[in-house]
Amino acid sequence: MNDMTLPEQNVDSQDIKIEACNVQVHYGDTHAVKDVSVRITDKTVTAFIGPSGCGKSTFLRCLNRMNDTIQTCRVKGEILLDGEDIYDKRVDPVQLRAKVGMVFQKPNPFPKSIYDNVAYGPRIHGMFNSKSELDDIVEKALRRAAIWAEVKDRLAAPGTSLSGGQQQRLCIARAVATEPEVLLMDEPCSALDPIATAQVEELIDELRQRFSVVIVTHSMQQAARVSQKTAFFHLGQLVEFGETGQIFTNPEDPRTESYITGRIG
Numbered sequence: 634m635n636d637m638t639l640p641e642q643n644v645d646s647q648d649i650k651i652e653a654c655n656v657q658v659h660y661g662d663t664h665a666v667k668d669v670s671v672r673i674t675d676k677t678v679t680a681f682i683g684p685s686g687c688g689k690s691t692f693l694r695c696l697n698r699m700n701d702t703i704q705t706c707r708v709k710g711e712i713l714l715d716g717e718d719i720y721d722k723r724v725d726p727v728q729l730r731a732k733v734g735m736v737f738q739k740p741n742p743f744p745k746s747i748y749d750n751v752a753y754g755p756r757i758h759g760m761f762n763s764k765s766e767l768d769d770i771v772e773k774a775l776r777r778a779a780i781w782a783e784v785k786d787r788l789a790a791p792g793t794s795l796s797g798g799q800q801q802r803l804c805i806a807r808a809v810a811t812e813p814e815v816l817l818m819d820e821p822c823s824a825l826d827p828i829a830t831a832q833v834e835e836l837i838d839e840l841r842q843r844f845s846v847v848i849v850t851h852s853m854q855q856a857a858r859v860s861q862k863t864a865f866f867h868l869g870q871l872v873e874f875g876e877t878g879q880i881f882t883n884p885e886d887p888r889t890e891s892y893i894t895g896r897i898g
């Protein structure tokens with residue numbers, strides 16, 4: 634196992650899964666995330682909302698070190714997963730991303746079969762001992778992503794042969810196949826029609842029974858429907874963070890109120 638594995642007793646049962654402290658992100662001279670501190674709880678859907686360019690996606694990508702792949706990007710501050718610094722030199726980003734999975738805005742299945750898309754992570758991480766165990770993992774992930782019934786008779790077909798909504802659920806299956814503890818979703822429904830959106834939202838609600846979900850969304854209706862906690866970002870700052878109901882009905886900061894009432898953004 635990797636360095637990130639912690640003994641059970643170290644896990645705070647008050648369920649703080651991720652703790653970010655004073656996170657700053659720069660792309661060259663652009664200061665995209667300014668001193669953001671937040672606690673993400675386990676088995677909760679947390680929505681990141683805010684006007685375009687306010688740093689939501691950048692901050693989301695810090696949570697599984699996806700920004701490592703952007704050359705100009707510098708991340709400062711501390712991000713702890715179960716109390717462990719994910720930016721510690723000993724942490725392997727590939728192992729980290731198995732624990733903190735990600736689903737992107739545009740469905741991005743690999744140019745492989747439906748089966749191989751889902752089997753990809755378990756293969757990299759050696760999560761099975763036999764073909765039948767791998768078959769079980771693939772089936773379980775596809776069931777969890779609510780797409781098994783639609784693909785079970787065509788597992789050898791290319792992932793790209795599915796509809797957009799199906800591809801997004803396939804990508805969710807791929808992300809959950811490695812048994813992540815946190816799932817990051819960056820506008821996962823923006824390329825989907827209302828029916829596929831409803832399916833993915835239903836799925837998000839089911840997924841949070843098992844782990845923590847963090848979703849960036851431009852849709853305040855979606856944030857209100859799927860999340861229990863909401864973080865409002867503005868100009869790189871985290872302006873307000875709290876219970877979703879409170880943020881939408883009784884925000885404390887005038888900037889949050891302006892955004893949710895449509896005056897900024």
Ligand SMILES: Nc1ncnc2c1ncn2[C@@H]1O[C@H](COP(=O)(O)OP(=O)(O)OP(=O)(O)O)[C@@H](O)[C@H]1O
Nearest residue numbers: 660663665683684685686687688689690691692703
């Ligand atoms: N790869 C990059 N290189 C340089 N600057 C970037 C990069 N990605 C984002 N930025 C800049 O960082 C700031 C925050 O962008 P980010 O994409 O995080 O915002 P966002 O709130 O997710 O926006 P949107 O809602 O439009 O997706 C913006 O000023 C953006 O131009």
